[in-house]
Amino acid sequence: MTPEHEIDEWLRGAGPEEDTVVCTRVRLARNLDGFSFSATQSEDEAVTLLATVRRTLSSLAEELSWTWVDIGDVSELDRQVLIERHLISRELSEGHRSRGVLYDDSDGRASVMVNEEDHLRLQVFRSGLRMEEAWEVADELDDRIASLLPYAFSNKFGYLTSCPTNTGTGLRISVLVHLPALVTSKEISKATNAIQEMNMVVRGLYGEGSHAIGDLFQISNQRTLGESEEEILRSLHSAVLRLLDWERKQRREFLQNRLFVEDRAYRALGTLERARTLSSEETISLLSALRLGRILGVMHEPSLESLNQIFLLTQPAHLQQSVGRELPPSDRDLLRAEMVRRILS
Amino acid sequence: MTPEHEIDEWLRGAGPEEDTVVCTRVRLARNLDGFSFSATQSEDEAVTLLATVRRTLSSLAEELSWTWVDIGDVSELDRQVLIERHLISRELSEGHRSRGVLYDDSDGRASVMVNEEDHLRLQVFRSGLRMEEAWEVADELDDRIASLLPYAFSNKFGYLTSCPTNTGTGLRISVLVHLPALVTSKEISKATNAIQEMNMVVRGLYGEGSHAIGDLFQISNQRTLGESEEEILRSLHSAVLRLLDWERKQRREFLQNRLFVEDRAYRALGTLERARTLSSEETISLLSALRLGRILGVMHEPSLESLNQIFLLTQPAHLQQSVGRELPPSDRDLLRAEMVRRILS
Numbered sequence: 001m002t003p004e005h006e007i008d009e010w011l012r013g014a015g016p017e018e019d020t021v022v023c024t025r026v027r028l029a030r031n032l033d034g035f036s037f038s039a040t041q042s043e044d045e046a047v048t049l050l051a052t053v054r055r056t057l058s059s060l061a062e063e064l065s066w067t068w069v070d071i072g073d074v075s076e077l078d079r080q081v082l083i084e085r086h087l088i089s090r091e092l093s094e095g096h097r098s099r100g101v102l103y104d105d106s107d108g109r110a111s112v113m114v115n116e117e118d119h120l121r122l123q124v125f126r127s128g129l130r131m132e133e134a135w136e137v138a139d140e141l142d143d144r145i146a147s148l149l150p151y152a153f154s155n156k157f158g159y160l161t162s163c164p165t166n167t168g169t170g171l172r173i174s175v176l177v178h179l180p181a182l183v184t185s186k187e188i189s190k191a192t193n194a195i196q197e198m199n200m201v202v203r204g205l206y207g208e209g210s211h212a213i214g215d216l217f218q219i220s221n222q223r224t225l226g227e228s229e230e231e232i233l234r235s236l237h238s239a240v241l242r243l244l245d246w247e248r249k250q251r252r253e254f255l256q257n258r259l260f261v262e263d264r265a266y267r268a269l270g271t272l273e274r275a276r277t278l279s280s281e282e283t284i285s286l287l288s289a290l291r292l293g294r295i296l297g298v299m300h301e302p303s304l305e306s307l308n309q310i311f312l313l314t315q316p317a318h319l320q321q322s323v324g325r326e327l328p329p330s331d332r333d334l335l336r337a338e339m340v341r342r343i344l345s
Numbered sequence: 346m347t348p349e350h351e352i353d354e355w356l357r358g359a360g361p362e363e364d365t366v367v368c369t370r371v372r373l374a375r376n377l378d379g380f381s382f383s384a385t386q387s388e389d390e391a392v393t394l395l396a397t398v399r400r401t402l403s404s405l406a407e408e409l410s411w412t413w414v415d416i417g418d419v420s421e422l423d424r425q426v427l428i429e430r431h432l433i434s435r436e437l438s439e440g441h442r443s444r445g446v447l448y449d450d451s452d453g454r455a456s457v458m459v460n461e462e463d464h465l466r467l468q469v470f471r472s473g474l475r476m477e478e479a480w481e482v483a484d485e486l487d488d489r490i491a492s493l494l495p496y497a498f499s500n501k502f503g504y505l506t507s508c509p510t511n512t513g514t515g516l517r518i519s520v521l522v523h524l525p526a527l528v529t530s531k532e533i534s535k536a537t538n539a540i541q542e543m544n545m546v547v548r549g550l551y552g553e554g555s556h557a558i559g560d561l562f563q564i565s566n567q568r569t570l571g572e573s574e575e576e577i578l579r580s581l582h583s584a585v586l587r588l589l590d591w592e593r594k595q596r597r598e599f600l601q602n603r604l605f606v607e608d609r610a611y612r613a614l615g616t617l618e619r620a621r622t623l624s625s626e627e628t629i630s631l632l633s634a635l636r637l638g639r640i641l642g643v644m645h646e647p648s649l650e651s652l653n654q655i656f657l658l659t660q661p662a663h664l665q666q667s668v669g670r671e672l673p674p675s676d677r678d679l680l681r682a683e684m685v686r687r688i689l690s
Contacts (some may be wrong), residue, residue: 277604
């Protein structure tokens, strides 16, 4: 049942502000000079693009021990696993033209999607709030790729992208935060509105708005043009810190009624330990209550590592991968409950 | 935390039809010749009545090792404990005139309430469906008391009672049944209507109608006049058997979806094992799901004995008695959760 790789960086659950921040992701959108952008790209061009990128980056990939995957060559299930590991997007998985991904399979700290909406999408993950570090690593990777492949760049606009919302820096930083106290206290709409007024985008990791499953939200910059990378980092950083303060204030208020937090967390544990069938959504919600209980110190088990393990391994594709075949949802729910019990016992 | 007495007969959970029937109770309403009935009784008469009954029945009480309690002499909490043991009624506990009870403290199999709505209310309990046996024991007890105290009796109406609905035989037989499958499948209203059409009374042990907490219902005869005791027994017996068949049919249908029953029972167990605060109502509901799981064989723990123990000991007055003082409801809920965890661990 253990996956072949270590737990991925984005779910490692250790890093600055780990009480509230799951991980930081930096994404750069880049396109290659001399190739049509996706809107007008033919399949022939896509094949050529893929071959060019793969060949040109092969020594870099070898040096970094990265893995190349031709998306057209792998099963639906394998693609779903990569999505659940956050290494590729749903768009890359579902695209029609040739496409691929180069990624660090050992710890999932970075990937380069090829022929998604843009020719290249570089992603770097760091657990906790590590915007500066993630940005520096992405920037260095970007420089190395730029030295091998000529980017489409305009002195006036900056990096050119398929969709104008990415043009300029091509930079999108996302911080994945866990906001159970804001959700439970129903302060979440107020909080996300305040962040949106700071020109940041807030969305649930799963589900939408205040119904985000598992109380997990992604905060990212909206603007990519007209601001330097440093300015984007700085303003997102201050928006995120404001949100974390808000969440922590609510958590302190929660602790005024310690029994409520404790009872909720322990009941979640009891359900996870005993249920015979668990949907993905319910599992994530129960993990959220447990995580809050652990972080607020009202309980001392289970370890955050096992919560992260449950989170990762009970996702639909990971579950199916563990038994080596596709399963209907009802069988997945059975298997999920079984795996949860095994991890917790 | 163990009570001084053994688990009471009504909750012993062993006897004929124990999969569905918790216990059988026979109650006889009797009044003494020469004393005013409750509607016109003065406190002086009540005192005399109580003293007369106590004195006259003292050797019988000694022979049976029964306990006499003068209700006016005991605390509210002690009265509540007797109510939870089903040995006295709420009416006896809350009455204003002198009143008392003679009961078998060792196993709670019988009691005689003195100066409730009628001068005497004899009660006999047997676990499972044992109408005949309970009736015979009550009948014998009734004969012995009748030989010591002259009953108010009319050749035309039979035993005279305070309220005409009890006149005649003065006999009320109640069977306490557990109908989780009928409740869950929403067949319960149809089933109870059918029983009511057979002139039987159906009510929740706690709560009303289809919202009976813990899926526990009492079925009893409505008529006391114009039928012999044997006829009352026979017609109630056939009504109860009909209900049990209906419940069992639903249970068999449930087992078509074994996972549903199993999941529900195990989730109830997980909540009982882990919750930090449990209301009385929630506890009884969870026990109902667990009991069904155990009886249908989808789980092999915990024992039915420990479920009965939880049922009895976590009632509000029993809980407070265990710590020797009155507690506000929120503290009871904490203590209840703690006691449940202890019994289950």
